[in-house]
Amino acid sequence: MATVIRTPKDYRTNAAPWWCPGCGDFGVLRALQEAAAKLNLAPENVVLVAGIGCSGKIGDYFRSYSVHTVHGRTMPVAMGIKLANRDLTVIAAGGDGDGYGIGLNHFIHAVRRNIDITYIVMDNHIYGLTKGQFSPTSAQGFKTTSSPAGTADRPIKPLQLALSAGVTYLAQAFSSHPDHMAEIIAEAIQHKGFSLVNCISPCVTYNKVNTYDFYKERLVNLDEDPDYDPRNYDLAVETVRKYDELVIGRIYIDDSQPSYQDLLPGYAEEPLVKARLEYEPEHWQAILKEFA
Amino acid sequence: MSNELTWVVGGQQGEGIDTTGEILASALNRLGYYIYGYRTFGSRIKGGHTNYRIRIAQRPVYGIAPQIDVLIAFDQDSINRLAGEMAPGGVVVFNGKGGRGKLPPGVEGVRLIEVPMVDLARELGNPIMKNMVGVGVSAALLGLAPEDIEPIIDERFAGKGGKLVEANKTALRRGYDAALQALGEADGHLHLAPADGRRRYLMTGDEAAAFGALVAGCRLVAAYPITPASEIMHWLVKKLPQYGGVVVQSEDEIAAISTVIGAGYAGVRALTSTSGPGFSLMQEALGYAGMIEAPCVIVNVQRAGPSTGMPTKHEQSDLFEMVMGSHGDLPRIVLAPVTIEDCFYGAVDAFNLADRYQTPVILALDLALGLAKQTVEGIDFERVRIDRGAVALPDDLNWEGGDFKRYRFTDTGISPRSLPGMPGGLHLATGLEHDETGHITEDRGNRVRMMQKRLRKFTQVDGVEAVRYEGPEQPEVLLVGWGASYGALREAREILTERGVATGHAHIRLLAPFPAGPVAELLGRARHVIVAENNAQGQLAALMRQHIDSADKARLRTLNKYDGTLFLPAEIVEPVLAAVSPMAASAKEVG
Numbered sequence: 001m002a003t004v005i006r007t008p009k010d011y012r013t014n015a016a017p018w019w020c021p022g023c024g025d026f027g028v029l030r031a032l033q034e035a036a037a038k039l040n041l042a043p044e045n046v047v048l049v050a051g052i053g054c055s056g057k058i059g060d061y062f063r064s065y066s067v068h069t070v071h072g073r074t075m076p077v078a079m080g081i082k083l084a085n086r087d088l089t090v091i092a093a094g095g096d097g098d099g100y101g102i103g104l105n106h107f108i109h110a111v112r113r114n115i116d117i118t119y120i121v122m123d124n125h126i127y128g129l130t131k132g133q134f135s136p137t138s139a140q141g142f143k144t145t146s147s148p149a150g151t152a153d154r155p156i157k158p159l160q161l162a163l164s165a166g167v168t169y170l171a172q173a174f175s176s177h178p179d180h181m182a183e184i185i186a187e188a189i190q191h192k193g194f195s196l197v198n199c200i201s202p203c204v205t206y207n208k209v210n211t212y213d214f215y216k217e218r219l220v221n222l223d224e225d226p227d228y229d230p231r232n233y234d235l236a237v238e239t240v241r242k243y244d245e246l247v248i249g250r251i252y253i254d255d256s257q258p259s260y261q262d263l264l265p266g267y268a269e270e271p272l273v274k275a276r277l278e279y280e281p282e283h284w285q286a287i288l289k290e291f292a
Numbered sequence: 293m294s295n296e297l298t299w300v301v302g303g304q305q306g307e308g309i310d311t312t313g314e315i316l317a318s319a320l321n322r323l324g325y326y327i328y329g330y331r332t333f334g335s336r337i338k339g340g341h342t343n344y345r346i347r348i349a350q351r352p353v354y355g356i357a358p359q360i361d362v363l364i365a366f367d368q369d370s371i372n373r374l375a376g377e378m379a380p381g382g383v384v385v386f387n388g389k390g391g392r393g394k395l396p397p398g399v400e401g402v403r404l405i406e407v408p409m410v411d412l413a414r415e416l417g418n419p420i421m422k423n424m425v426g427v428g429v430s431a432a433l434l435g436l437a438p439e440d441i442e443p444i445i446d447e448r449f450a451g452k453g454g455k456l457v458e459a460n461k462t463a464l465r466r467g468y469d470a471a472l473q474a475l476g477e478a479d480g481h482l483h484l485a486p487a488d489g490r491r492r493y494l495m496t497g498d499e500a501a502a503f504g505a506l507v508a509g510c511r512l513v514a515a516y517p518i519t520p521a522s523e524i525m526h527w528l529v530k531k532l533p534q535y536g537g538v539v540v541q542s543e544d545e546i547a548a549i550s551t552v553i554g555a556g557y558a559g560v561r562a563l564t565s566t567s568g569p570g571f572s573l574m575q576e577a578l579g580y581a582g583m584i585e586a587p588c589v590i591v592n593v594q595r596a597g598p599s600t601g602m603p604t605k606h607e608q609s610d611l612f613e614m615v616m617g618s619h620g621d622l623p624r625i626v627l628a629p630v631t632i633e634d635c636f637y638g639a640v641d642a643f644n645l646a647d648r649y650q651t652p653v654i655l656a657l658d659l660a661l662g663l664a665k666q667t668v669e670g671i672d673f674e675r676v677r678i679d680r681g682a683v684a685l686p687d688d689l690n691w692e693g694g695d696f697k698r699y700r701f702t703d704t705g706i707s708p709r710s711l712p713g714m715p716g717g718l719h720l721a722t723g724l725e726h727d728e729t730g731h732i733t734e735d736r737g738n739r740v741r742m743m744q745k746r747l748r749k750f751t752q753v754d755g756v757e758a759v760r761y762e763g764p765e766q767p768e769v770l771l772v773g774w775g776a777s778y779g780a781l782r783e784a785r786e787i788l789t790e791r792g793v794a795t796g797h798a799h800i801r802l803l804a805p806f807p808a809g810p811v812a813e814l815l816g817r818a819r820h821v822i823v824a825e826n827n828a829q830g831q832l833a834a835l836m837r838q839h840i841d842s843a844d845k846a847r848l849r850t851l852n853k854y855d856g857t858l859f860l861p862a863e864i865v866e867p868v869l870a871a872v873s874p875m876a877a878s879a880k881e882v883g
Contacts, residue, residue, distance in 0.1 A: 014695075015731060042715070043718060044712070044713055044714060044715045044716070044717065044718060045712070045713055047558070047712045049554075059720060059722070060720055060722075060731065060732060063718060064718065065712040065713075065717075065718055065719070065721075066718075066719070066720045066721065066730075067554075067557065067584070067720075067721045067722075068720060068721065068722035068723060068724065069550070069580070069723070070576055070577065070580045070723050073546065073547075073550040073577065073580075075547070076514075076542065076546070076547035076548075076550035076551045076554065077550045077551070077553060077554040077557075078554060079540070079551050079554060080512070080514065080550065080551035080552060080553060080554020080555035080556075080557075080558065080562065081554040081555065081557065081558045081712065082554075083512060083538055083540070083551070083554075083555060083560075084512065084554065084555040084557075084558035084559060084560035084562075085558050085559070085560075085711075085712060085713060087713065088558070088712050088713060105543055105544065105547075106543065106546075106547055106550075109542075109543040109547070264533075264538050265533045266532070266533025266534060266535075266536060266537070266538075267533070267536065267537075267538050268536030270536070271713075272511050272512065272536060272537065272538065272555075272560050273558060273559040273560050273711065273713075275511050275535060275536045275537065275560075276535075277508075277509030277511075277561070277678050278509070278678055279507075281673035281674055284507055284671070284673045285673065287503065287506075287531070288493060288503075288670070288671055291493035291494055291495045291499070291668070292321070292322070292491055292492075292493055292494075
């Protein structure tokens, strides 16, 4: 059989994205399609698990098996799919509200389990689809429809949170640089264990503070710093704090940790979905005898 | 000699009271007696009263008996709580931590004897062995031989060293001898008539459901610990690794069901087990599973609510939530096993239905069904068929050359599904309303057709027992119930029949979609209908009223008990007799 060579177009669906012109999510979609092409993934072996919100629509635009979950539940649904079929590439995608608000609990537990999935968070520091309320990553004092006097809440710091929870692959990327983002996503997919790619994806409609220009002026690219070593945990912690998370590139990589699946007792090498289900009655009689 | 007795051991939680009951129950099972074992315990780890009650009979028993014949009391508190339930001629054996036991005032015709169970155990070097002394005492009272118990000790303490086995056997003998000495004569009526010695099995409903799930092909469990459902996860975590399967202890119930939905979508038979509070958290995901048509099985072992309610007490009050919970018009299947044995078959049915109808299936247990231990004659594994339902074949994929129509409109409402990894089966699975290919749409025509497609799947659920009926063709009285009250209702029917009231008993096994036809037909045969259930609002009765004609509605009476305990047969017989007599007022509440 001839090897199929895929291009980003192979991961496009017929649906036209329902995003505002200029939305950062276009860049993330493009990067994801480029990454898939770079790895030449067969669309039927990829499951994209998306959340709710503008970002969650990505599942309708990326051609693969696609699951659009309820709000905040991408992590456990993705985990169920990966455990059911370890041969699949499972990618979860959602927004900062979805992942760091309602789904924060699941996010931390997915990180600490080191389950082999890639999580792409499209972080725009705002709730867009519900018309502009502050999000868990919005800065304190941020004025929105639900915080006219400026929010009293202090923001979640996803990179520091992930590092403290034991993340084994952590990177941040920016929608204005989709090629760089694609490179990182491709690497994250190949990582054996949990990988988080926090994608800065500006909302051009509701967030007038965290704009493209805001980030262009501030973001520091760690991949361009020859002195930065993403295998140094202490340096990673120090760096994200020093720059108040305004960094892009590979932040922390640890390939030495076993993934969740590798630690499960008895968990088969072959996909669970192919496991034998039927046994002879005599087989079960032996277990029944344990009740005698 | 007796054909039936009830034995109880009582003491403080954390003192091994359960072990005493377990060992005796195992020994009695080996001798061929039928057992119904029921634990009463509180929501704490150590301290507080606990007791283990075993009804021992020569015929199948499915519930507790009203009176206690033998009470082994390790403290005065156990006597105070249980002496009022003693049968005339019953024996209370006491040994607490000093002082003599006292029967409460008004308790007569009961013999209290002192056996220094704790002191004997202490002499043997380990006070915890008082439990084994208690087993020995019980053997003497019930007319069993120490040799009947010893093999159980061998098995239970195997691997913990021969010294411990010997010490326990000595403790057993000491208790046995001391009881014979203390008893003297004239307690022969407590001796059990010999049993048939046939091999039968002792299991809880939680174990039976877990076993059924394993045999049905369940290979993934995701659950959050909760009383009284955790035993399902505990049993499966010991077995699934041998089948390549996996048990995930989730961070919460929302994660548990979401993981199960993910696995079900990807083609693995998966289960989550929970109880009321956890089931409440799963409501949103339940609707999601219905909308993306992913098979999943949820075992809800009900306990007393609302809210955290009484975590260790029995109730059947989640029916409304199981049948109607989650927002929107959500078809689902709710199955309530009738007996502990039926928890096995119910689990098998649940997985087949989940795959066939591509929908959430709720297996409704209750605390008594989940935790009581009962004799099971055997399991018929030949009866188990695994039906994976409509999974798309390679030829079905790439429907009409375009996107795969995962949610294709069909006459049955069931659309063959593709699983991730199948080329040509790509589709979007979304909780939003969608068209046949899964693409999101709010088109009015599509909405109506898609809703009708989902509902059409449930117009008839085939291949499962919907109602179990026992009794005459033309009963005067029809008793109706669900879940663990089967035992009490069955015995109530027997007692009423003996008293000349032709009584039938319908136990509803399929709660959703409700088997309106068969139930209406049964109601039509009887003059009086009494619905007995362990909740305050009469939830099953309300569900029946929703599905039956107004003439039948008027005849329906309710009997509700919601104090955290099971019905006793008399609590059904007396109101029924009152109801069928011309002078009777409406059925009274027992709660």
